[in-house]
Amino acid sequence: MAATITPEAVEKTVYGALPQFGVDESQISRDATFEELDVDSLDLAELSQIIEDEYGVQLKGDDVGKIKTVGDAIDLVVSRAG
Amino acid sequence: MNREIVVTGVGAVTPLGVGARTLYERWRAGESGIRDGVGAANEFEPTDYLTVKEARRSDRFAQFAMVASDEALAEAGWKDELPYDPNRVATLIGTGIGGIGTLEANHKLMLEKGPKAVSPLSIPLLMGNAASAAVSMRHDLRGQSFATLSACAAGAHAIGTAARMIQTGDADAVVTGGSEAALTPLATSAFAALDALSDLGISRPFDAQRDGFVMGEGAAVLVLEDGDRARERGATILGRLAGYGSTSDAYHLTAPNKDGIGAAGAMEAALRDAGFGPQDVVYVNAHGTSTPLNDRAETIAIKQVLGDGVPVSSLKSAIGHLLGAAGAVEAVATILAMRDRVAPPTLNYEHPDEGMDLDYVPNEARTLDVNGKPAVALSNAFGFGGHNAVLCLEVE
Numbered sequence: 001m002a003a004t005i006t007p008e009a010v011e012k013t014v015y016g017a018l019p020q021f022g023v024d025e026s027q028i029s030r031d032a033t034f035e036e037l038d039v040d041s042l043d044l045a046e047l048s049q050i051i052e053d054e055y056g057v058q059l060k061g062d063d064v065g066k067i068k069t070v071g072d073a074i075d076l077v078v079s080r081a082g
Numbered sequence: 083m084n085r086e087i088v089v090t091g092v093g094a095v096t097p098l099g100v101g102a103r104t105l106y107e108r109w110r111a112g113e114s115g116i117r118d119g120v121g122a123a124n125e126f127e128p129t130d131y132l133t134v135k136e137a138r139r140s141d142r143f144a145q146f147a148m149v150a151s152d153e154a155l156a157e158a159g160w161k162d163e164l165p166y167d168p169n170r171v172a173t174l175i176g177t178g179i180g181g182i183g184t185l186e187a188n189h190k191l192m193l194e195k196g197p198k199a200v201s202p203l204s205i206p207l208l209m210g211n212a213a214s215a216a217v218s219m220r221h222d223l224r225g226q227s228f229a230t231l232s233a234c235a236a237g238a239h240a241i242g243t244a245a246r247m248i249q250t251g252d253a254d255a256v257v258t259g260g261s262e263a264a265l266t267p268l269a270t271s272a273f274a275a276l277d278a279l280s281d282l283g284i285s286r287p288f289d290a291q292r293d294g295f296v297m298g299e300g301a302a303v304l305v306l307e308d309g310d311r312a313r314e315r316g317a318t319i320l321g322r323l324a325g326y327g328s329t330s331d332a333y334h335l336t337a338p339n340k341d342g343i344g345a346a347g348a349m350e351a352a353l354r355d356a357g358f359g360p361q362d363v364v365y366v367n368a369h370g371t372s373t374p375l376n377d378r379a380e381t382i383a384i385k386q387v388l389g390d391g392v393p394v395s396s397l398k399s400a401i402g403h404l405l406g407a408a409g410a411v412e413a414v415a416t417i418l419a420m421r422d423r424v425a426p427p428t429l430n431y432e433h434p435d436e437g438m439d440l441d442y443v444p445n446e447a448r449t450l451d452v453n454g455k456p457a458v459a460l461s462n463a464f465g466f467g468g469h470n471a472v473l474c475l476e477v478e
Contacts (some may be wrong), residue, residue: 021137030248038135045202 002056005081010055010074017050018070020042030071037070051077087245087323088160089475090416093153093259094302095146097121097401100152105411106418107410108459109400110426110447121298121402122265136244140207140216141181146301146407147213148220149338152259155221158305158317164222165255172253173218173227174244175303176236178406178465180229181208186323211262211312217303225253231406234369236260237302237326237472238409242326244306248266254308260410261301270297277338278373286430287309287370288442289375292434295371298402301433302371302410320478324358324458327351331468337375338464344381345369349387349460356474358458364450365425367416367461370396371403380462381438383456387458392449394442399429409463413473419476420457422451 003009011030019025020041028037035042041064046061057080059073066075090178094102097115108115123146128137131149140148149473155161164171184207185220191199207211211229218227225245230239235259245259263272273279280294312319329351330343338345353359359385369380384394397412398404404411419426424447431444452456461473 005338020138022133022138042139042203049198049202 003054005055005057005078010077013054014047014070014074017047021046023065024028028070030074031032031069033069047073084452085249087155087306088104088309088312089304089323089417090307090312091156091158091304091305091316092320092410092417093150093157094300094414095123095126096149096404096411097123097298099125102147102302102414106426108423109294109415110419112427112429112446113400114287114332114429115401116296119280119296120265121296121404122465123300124444133456138205141184143177143181143261143301144216144250146263146299146351147175147259147261148216150259150301150303151217151220152255154303154305154436159307159333168222168224170225170246170254171223172194172225172247172256173223174230174240174258175217175394176214176232176240176406177229177408178233178236178262179264179269179331180210182264182269186266192313199275203266208346213242215235217257223257223258223445232469232471233467234403234405234408234429235463235465235471236406236409236468237411238413238461238471239304239328239469241304241323241410241413241473242471243330245323246306248306254311255387257308258306259301259303259305262405262407263299264295264405265299265329270285280372283464284316284430285371285372285399287368287399287428288381288438289431290433290435292374292375292377295398296402298404300401300404300411301407302414304414306315321420321475323473324357324476325352325474326353327355328471330470336466338379338468340379342379342386342471345462346386346463347381347474349383351464352472352474356476357397358474362458363388363392363460364457365420365458365459366392366394367412368394368396369464370398370428370460372398376464378438381440383463384440390440393425393441393443393448395426395428397426399431409461409471412463413475416459416461416475417477420459420475422455423452424448425450430447
């Protein structure tokens with residue numbers, strides 16, 4: 001079963017995933033851009049997979065192109081809830 | 083070869099440690115990197131050299147190549163700035179199998195957790211050209227880059243092909259070599275099923291009791307440059323790639339031609355390319371796998387081309403068979419040995435086999451007498467599929 005989507009839960013998932021990709025934890029915030037964090041398209045593909053696995057929400061193609069910041073990614077997942 | 087090809091930097095990651103000198107010096111001293119029947123690069127810790135991101139963006143075989151390339155480029159004096167237009171520097175790293183560890187791990191995930199569990203990094207990590215891509219990106223090398231794929235001849239094929247790139251004018255310099263990381267359950271089981279591996283886990287090339295090869299892993303990278311250009315920039319020249327020869331047995335998928343015809347043809351072609359005769363060769367770094375078939379056929383080939391007086395030894399006795407990396411690792415060790423005028427030993431050699439009576443430099447390194455001349459050596463690499471690639475190396 002997919003986990004319940006809340007902003008807090010998704011933030012925890014995203015914040016937990018990024019360091020696995022080599023991102024410095026102290027740099028992570030809602031306003032940080034993926035570019036600043038050196039998170040590229042392959043990292044986002046992995047992040048999408050983690051989110052889909054946990055919440056059953058798919059982020060594909062256009063979705064990923066639109067998100068610039070960590071907050072964008074969290075908000076997009078939350079907006080797909082339900 | 084008309085344009086002179088010189089080697090200005092070497093690097094290696096092997097079961098004898100990290101570093102080309104470490105490899106050569108330990109081999110010369112008779113040390114073995116084989117433990118429990120496997121030649122693992124246990125001293126290699128990826129994050130000692132790579133960031134977390136670089137490490138997780140690369141299969142182990144690409145990691146080996148990146149670290150070996152750092153060493154080679156540093157020695158060549160390329161670390162701070164490329165001495166050539168980046169568009170004129172090519173990258174060519176051979177491999178036998180590529181990222182099979184990544185393939186196996188993701189196949190397991192797919193079977194256990196379903197297709198959605200497969201990592202998006204799978205293909206970019208497992209592809210056979212991943213090591214070349216990683217080295218090219220790491221050092222901003224923008225000339226052509228790809229991989230040679232010819233089983234256990236891939237490293238030597240890469241180096242020979244790299245030399246041709248410079249000779250034809252397609253590149254001014256090439257970062258080249260071979261890499262392999264196939265100590266995985268599938269690859270090990272598959273070689274065992276072929277009865278290619280030593281049951282006893284002992285690598286003893288040319289010995290009467292040899293019963294197959296020991297698997298190893300690692301990489302070696304060389305910086306090749308046009309000799310004139312290298313001298314102009316004041317580079318230290320480690321040696322010359324004087325000649326290269328390559329043939330195919332066109333005989334059997336795994337077995338060498340028992341008369342060593344293809345192997346002999348490649349050795350002759352390398353000598354012809356270098357403009358040397360058999361009398362010029364002071365040392366042969368054999369393919370010497372420790373399999374019954376290879377070592378006999380190779381002995382016949384060496385005898386046919388060079389007679390029976392030249393010292394012949396096998397690095398595989400100390401590190402096992404590094405498959406697609408073998409030709410490159412052995413070329414690096416050969417260059418360093420020729421600089422010292424030393425024939426490193428064939429370890430574990432105790433029992434002469436009938437009809438195999440070359441000078442295999444058993445168990446102890448030996449000083450070579452070259453009468454004040456440059457040391458000329460051949461480095462042999464032969465692969466499943468009947469691929470033969472031989473490098474002729476000359477060291478002042």
